[in-house]
Amino acid sequence: xxxxxxxxxxxxxxxxxxxxxxxxxxxxxxxxxxxxxxxxxxxxxxxxxxxxxxxxxxxxxxxxxxxxxxxxxxxxxxxxxxxxxxxxxxxxxxxxxxxxxxxxxxxxxxxxxxxxxxxxxxxxxxxxxxxxxxxxxxxxxxxxxxxxxxxxxxxxxxxxxxxxxxxxxxxxxxxxxxxxxxxxxxxxxxxxxxxxxxxxxxxxxxxxxxxxxxxxxxxxxxxxxxxxxxxxxxxxxxxxxxxxxxxxxxxxxxxxxxxxxxxxxxxxxxxxxxxxxxxxxxxxxxxxxxxxxxxxxxxxxxxxxxxxxxxxxxxxxxxxxxxxxxxxxxxxxxxxxxxxxxxxxxxxxxxxxxxxxxxxxxxxxxxxxxxxxxxxxxxxxxxxxxxxxxxxxxxxxxxxxxxxxxxxxxxxxxxxxxxxxxxxxx
Amino acid sequence: xxxxxxxxxxxxxxxxxxxxxxxxxxxxxxxxxxxxxxxxxxxxxxxxxxxxxxxxxxxxxxxxxxxxxxxxxxxxxxxxxxxxxxxxxxxxxxxxxxxxxxxxxxxxxxxxxxxxxxxxxxxxxxxxxxxxxxxxxxxxxxxxxxxxxxxxxxxxxxxxxxxxxxxxxxxxxxxxxxxxxxxxxxxxxxxxxxxxxxxxxxxxxxxxxxxxxxxxxxxxxxxxxxxxxxxxxxxxxxxxxxxxxxxxxxxxxxxxxxxxxxxxxxxxxxxxxxxx
Numbered sequence: 001x002x003x004x005x006x007x008x009x010x011x012x013x014x015x016x017x018x019x020x021x022x023x024x025x026x027x028x029x030x031x032x033x034x035x036x037x038x039x040x041x042x043x044x045x046x047x048x049x050x051x052x053x054x055x056x057x058x059x060x061x062x063x064x065x066x067x068x069x070x071x072x073x074x075x076x077x078x079x080x081x082x083x084x085x086x087x088x089x090x091x092x093x094x095x096x097x098x099x100x101x102x103x104x105x106x107x108x109x110x111x112x113x114x115x116x117x118x119x120x121x122x123x124x125x126x127x128x129x130x131x132x133x134x135x136x137x138x139x140x141x142x143x144x145x146x147x148x149x150x151x152x153x154x155x156x157x158x159x160x161x162x163x164x165x166x167x168x169x170x171x172x173x174x175x176x177x178x179x180x181x182x183x184x185x186x187x188x189x190x191x192x193x194x195x196x197x198x199x200x201x202x203x204x205x206x207x208x209x210x211x212x213x214x215x216x217x218x219x220x221x222x223x224x225x226x227x228x229x230x231x232x233x234x235x236x237x238x239x240x241x242x243x244x245x246x247x248x249x250x251x252x253x254x255x256x257x258x259x260x261x262x263x264x265x266x267x268x269x270x271x272x273x274x275x276x277x278x279x280x281x282x283x284x285x286x287x288x289x290x291x292x293x294x295x296x297x298x299x300x301x302x303x304x305x306x307x308x309x310x311x312x313x314x315x316x317x318x319x320x321x322x323x324x325x326x327x328x329x330x331x332x333x334x335x336x337x338x339x340x341x342x343x344x345x346x347x348x349x350x351x352x353x354x355x356x357x358x359x360x361x362x363x364x365x366x367x368x369x370x371x372x373x374x375x376x377x378x379x380x381x382x383x384x385x386x387x388x389x390x391x392x393x394x395x396x397x398x399x400x401x402x403x404x405x406x407x408x409x410x411x412x413x414x415x416x417x418x419x420x421x422x423x424x425x426x
Numbered sequence: 427x428x429x430x431x432x433x434x435x436x437x438x439x440x441x442x443x444x445x446x447x448x449x450x451x452x453x454x455x456x457x458x459x460x461x462x463x464x465x466x467x468x469x470x471x472x473x474x475x476x477x478x479x480x481x482x483x484x485x486x487x488x489x490x491x492x493x494x495x496x497x498x499x500x501x502x503x504x505x506x507x508x509x510x511x512x513x514x515x516x517x518x519x520x521x522x523x524x525x526x527x528x529x530x531x532x533x534x535x536x537x538x539x540x541x542x543x544x545x546x547x548x549x550x551x552x553x554x555x556x557x558x559x560x561x562x563x564x565x566x567x568x569x570x571x572x573x574x575x576x577x578x579x580x581x582x583x584x585x586x587x588x589x590x591x592x593x594x595x596x597x598x599x600x601x602x603x604x605x606x607x608x609x610x611x612x613x614x615x616x617x618x619x620x621x622x623x624x625x626x627x628x629x630x631x632x633x634x635x636x637x638x639x640x641x642x643x644x645x646x647x648x649x650x651x652x653x654x655x656x657x658x659x660x661x662x663x664x665x666x667x668x669x670x671x672x673x674x675x676x677x678x679x680x681x682x683x684x685x686x687x688x689x690x691x692x693x694x695x696x697x698x699x700x701x702x
Contacts, residue, residue: 015700093699097437097543100696106437117541123463125470134463137456138544166470 005190005221006072006095010104013065013090013245064090066245068104072223077216079236079253080225081260084392085278087245088225089194092116095223096192110189110221113139117194119179124168128159128178131167135182149185157181184211191215192223227392229257229338261336270299272395274379275316284319285327285355285381285388292397301395304402305372305411305418309365315381316358327353328382329361336374341416347382355383367404371416374398441696443689450545457548457555464556479560480567482523483515490515494632503634505663509575513662514631514655516568517589520561521597521651522622528553528601529618532609532698540699547691550605554598572662582661588673589657596650596680602687606694610701630655635667647672650680 065087072078082088093099095106096114121138122131132153136146146153154160157178159170167175193212213235216222226232232239232253239256241249243263249256275288294300295308303309311331317323333342344363346353353361376396381389401410404418411418450457469475487508494500495507502510528550532539535549572579608614626632629651638646646652653676659665 094437097435098540099699100441101437101439103439108435108437109433111433112435114542117537120542121463121535121538123467125467126463130459130462130466134459137453137459138538138542140453140544141455142452143455143458 004071004073004107005109006070006106006223008068008070008095008104008106011065011068011070011091011094011101011106012063012103013087013094013099014061014063014102016061063245065094065101068242068245068247070240070247070250072221074221075219076238077222077236078224079232079239080223080242081227081229081232081239081257082242082248086243088242090245091242092192092194092223092225108190111140112190112192113183113186113188114192115139115183115194116192118176118183122167122175122179125166127166128154128157128163128170131178132182135179136185139183139186140188141186145187153181153185156184180211184215188220190221190223194225227338229261233257261338269395270301270397274391274394277391279389279391281387281389282319284317284322285383286316286318287313287379287381287389287391288316288358289314290377290379290394292395301397302400303368303397304400305370306367306402306404306406309368309397311363311377313361313363313379314358315355315361317355322355322383322388323357325355325384327355327361327388328385329353329363330380330382331363332378332380333370334376334378335416336376338376341370341375368399369404369418370399371418372399372401372414373416442692445545445547445688445692450547453545453548456544457552460548460552461555461559464552465559468556476560476563479563483512483519483564484567486515486519487512490632500633501637503636503663503665505665506575509571509577509663510634510659511632512568512571513658514629516561516564517593517654517658518626518629518631518651519564520557521593521654522626523560524554524557524594524597525601525604526618526622527557528598529604529608529614531601532605533615546695546698547602547688550602551598554594554601557597558594568662577662579661585657586661589654589661592650592657592673592676592680593654595684596654596676599680599683599687602691603683606687606691609694609698625649625651630667634659634665643667643669644671644675647675648679650676652676 068091080088080091090099092114093116094101095108096112096116098114098116119131119135121135123134126134132150133143133146136149136153137143141149154163157174157180159174159178162170162174167178170178191212212222212224216235222235224232224235236253238251239249239253240247241256241260249259270293271289271291273289275286279286289312291299291312291314292301293310293312294303295310297310313329315327328345328347330346331342331344332340333344335341342365344365346361346363374396375398377394379389379391379394380387401412403410405411405420465476469478472478474481490511491508494511495502500507531549531553532546538544538549539546604614604618608618628649630637635643635646635652635656653668653672656665656668656672660668
């Protein structure tokens with residue numbers, strides 16, 4: 001079949017693992033370490049630039065993608081799913097030509113526009129109008145194309161009144177609307193969208209998904225990476241599931257999503273090491289461990305309805321300037337369909353924490369009211385109102401039927417929630 | 427849209443030796459907007475605005491005139507020292523600023539490198555052209571000043587385009603090499619300011635080339651700014667310190683650096699998004 005738009009042949013990508021050097025603990029050691037540092041840094045940087053040369057096979061490399069063979073045809077809406085660090089973003093980056101593969105080839109027919117970030121290249125000092133042109137041309141439009149779409153873009157964004165104001169005076173919502181309306185008016189043959197598009201507020205997400213639906217319906221090919229499995233199912237007619245850099249499933253959306261859910265909903269350990277998870281943040285604040293216990297202080301990841309769920313989070317601060325800063329922790333709990341059922345926010349709950357060099361945060365849900373099922377945990381740390389650490393799908397736990405009301409009778413219905421109820425009669 | 431002339435791209439692990447010039451041409455509108463951004467952003471929220479383009483060389487002219495002209499009494503070949511130094515400071519200011527700006531441009535625009543694909547060579551190129559706009563303004567001031575001191579150029583003026591061209595490609599070439607290195611090695615960023623200082627003393631900005639023994643002039647011209655500065659002085663002030671050999675040496679070294687810069691950049695470009 002000659003009809004494909006994208007064809008990849010053995011695409012692989014290797015990254016070196018950057019090891020944190022052991023800290024010397026003597027004064028002489030520190031001095032020697034100091035002298036060796038330039039040489040070590042140079043070696044490190046060299047290694048990084050050789051990263052693509054596949055002649056040397058070493059242990060300190062990680063294959064983010066391994067032998068990906070794909071054929072994507074005209075008109076297909078392909079959703080790409082997988083855990084964090086599974087390699088799906090790397091695949092998008094290779095197909096959008098941001099980074100090169102270590103091995104393999106890909107052939108792309110047609111114009112590609114990739115939206116990995118909204119408003120790439122926006123400059124605060126420039127007016128809305130100037131940013132439309134700048135951002136549009138970064139996304140690959142020519143000036144005359146932007147000229148033609150200009151009125152539409154401005155109308156869609158709803159910031160027409162401020163179009164000649166520098167965008168530093170815009171609210172963040174206005175800025176996102178402007179950025180998105182530029183992106184929405186691209187007319188590429190292939191549109192590549194990363195999930196970061198879906199981080200705005202709920203309204204923006206809806207608008208974003210709606211517009212993507214339009215794009216998809218207009219007969220263009222869309223590649224869409226997302227954690228939001230519901231939107232993947234509703235938007236896409238094909239789903240590719242990537243895990244550990246390999247394709248684990250490819251085909252009918254519902255079928256593949258279900259297979260994927262089966263694996264992530266396996267109940268995990270009760271104590272999870274988080275220090276080695278790959279992150280996009282600067283690592284100045286990291287969660288290093290999560291431990292789950294029940295009311296008897298026994299480590300477990302399996303609870304009965306009505307048990308106390310205790311979570312103990314260990315964190316580490318790598319940047320001294322963050323010490324004594326204000327920490328806010330959000331724990332969000334999703335059910336097996338990836339729908340958020342609880343969002344525990346330390347600040348809203350009335351607790352404030354100050355950061356130490358390292359420490360523990362406890363969170364207890366007394367009499368857990370969730371129904372039978374498997375749940376996963378997402379973690380977020382906000383330090384000085386800035387996002388400091390995000391880990392999605394940290395772990396899963398299961399809820400088994402239990403005696404929520406303390407009456408000695410376990411409820412075996414399939415309800416999602418429990419709550420105390422008061423009854424009476426006349 | 428343009429299904430009939432569908433573009434086919436092949437992605438593989440090989441790195442190119444040269445940028446794809448056809449693609450760069452397709453992105454020419456982006457180049458224009460990047461330059462516009464560069465200029466607008468630089469002078470936004472400043473009172474004097476684009477006037478800063480001339481303040482820097484004028485200020486150096488004052489300082490140089492006092493220190494080198496009046497105190498050190500450096501030989502300015504019979505020309506008033508302020509004119510002697512300003513003629514050199516106009517191209518030098520462009521060269522140093524353009525080189526520094528394009529060297530920093532890649533690390534300053536990381537989001538353009540890690541989040542989207544554009545022909546990345548446009549980033550240092552737009553920084554260099556952005557500074558060229560400043561150069562044109564200070565060049566006009568230079569002309570006014572020369573007329574004020576009654577220096578009228580003769581038909582040699584046509585050669586000015588050659589020197590401006592040399593100035594531009596050497597600034598771009600050096601900026602490209604340094605910028606590519608700066609992405610991997612942060613050291614470049616710290617070394618750049620004093621490197622430029624040294625470079626200035628290695629160029630005949632505050633003094634005249636005839637203070638260097640004549641037999642070394644060819645070697646001296648390995649610094650292309652020597653030829654540019656003496657070329658400017660030759661055209662506007664009739665100072666004869668420039669020879670055809672020097673011009674050839676400077677052009678050769680600049681083109682060589684440009685080739686090295688382009689190849690080094692293209693070879694390194696594939697890991698830009700991975701090292702930052």
